[in-house]
Amino acid sequence: MLPLLFDHPRFLLIDKPAGLSFHREGAQPGVLDLLRAQLDVDNLHAVHRLDAMTSGLLLFAKGSEAASEFGRLFATRQIGKYYLAISARAPKKKQGSVSGDMQKGRNGSWRLLPSKADPAYTQFFSAGLGDGRRLFLLRPLTGRTHQLRVALKAMGSPILGDARYGGEPADRGYLHAYALHFVLDGERHAFHCPPSQGEHWLTPAAQSVLAHYAMPEALAWPAR
Secondary structure, eight states: OOEEEOSSSEEEEEEOOOTTOOOOOBBBOOOHHHHHHTTTTTTTEEEEETTTTTTEEEEEESHHHHHHHHHHHHHTSEEEEEEEEEEOOOSSSEEEEEOOEEEETTTTTTTEOSSSSSSEEEEEEEEEOOSSOEEEEEESSSOOTHHHHHHHHHTTBBHHHHHHHHOOOEEEEEEEEEEEEEEETEEEEEEEEOOSSSTTTTTTTHHHHHHSSSGGGSOOEEEE
């Protein structure tokens, strides 16, 4: 059963488990398949996606009209998104931004280029966990495939458990969709979902940092 967090007349929000693919893979159903079967509905529309390794907030529209409106909000960057990640390596800088064009390689991986014709753009804060690991709060201002995974690799801090981009082995990939906020039909919505899967999220040091990041939208993010 997928954890349901919020059921609104125009959308649905779940806490996606880590390790579950969004799309069907052979005989293994994807997130949307499971959710439709669980709720016995067929009018759910995917409006954004998470990689299989990524847990956390995942939004679905109810009906084509709501899907179109969410598509417009995402396209015009009117939906605030915040993610958490852990790396076993210190970054080149502790906070700031990383940007660059992204290029896809032959093996399905992406890399960040020094050019900025149409760059992916990510802002971040980070804090040490006292054991050599570092916890990141990430704010992507664009929505590219593998954007956060590539950004952290480019900073010298691949995500723990992300084998594709050089992360050290772990019990899961340590990337989590943490918070969303948007205005729909004149009503403001803000959702927060702390991670619950993964031993490294649950240490006292990580919990202390997460308490500091409890309201990510209220932090002093730099102007782009």
